[in-house]
Amino acid sequence: MEAIIELPKEMQASMQGNRLVLKSPKGESSKEFKALGISIKAEGNKVRISAAKDSKKEKKLVNSIQAHVKNLAKGLEKEYAYRLSIVYAHFPINVTKKENKIEIVNFLGSKKPKQALIVGKTSVEIKGKEIIVKGADKEHVGQTAANIEQLTRLKGKDRRIFQDGIFITAKE
Incomplete structure (x- = not known):
């Protein structure tokens, strides 16, 4: 073969x-x-x-x-790109980039910041309520987007009521 x-x-x-x-x-x-x-x-x-x-x-x-x-x-x-949307109803979610990590503050009013790792040579841009993850390696881009999305995953809550979070909306 x-x-x-x-x-x-x-x-x-x-x-x-x-x-x-x-x-x-x-x-x-x-x-x-x-x-x-x-x-x-x-x-x-x-x-x-x-x-x-x-x-x-x-x-x-x-x-x-x-x-x-x-x-x-x-x-x-052509670089791979994932678009993520920041969605919140009451408490505004603050997202910042610090070196090779993404920091999420004030998710559902929590004081403790949450951090997601940026994998490999992936670049992350934060524009208002949208996060764009770009890179040449499909696995690294996908894993970085998944890390960000997993930070705002709610356990034991009804997703129909608690709709806050960061969600992947497009893959290019």
């Missing part, structure tokens, strides 16, 4: 141990792959993924790695 992925002409691929590194004029992105029985070779702007056997397990691994490589390349061409 073998899969060959053609990258755009301006993009170059290289292997550093188990880590695949993609470079383009817009930036650089990398991911580590540890799969037994799977070999990954980078040749210029092509990535070759091959398996020693043709079993179902190896086919699944090859297809998963192929999808990860395509996501890395797509992220370098």
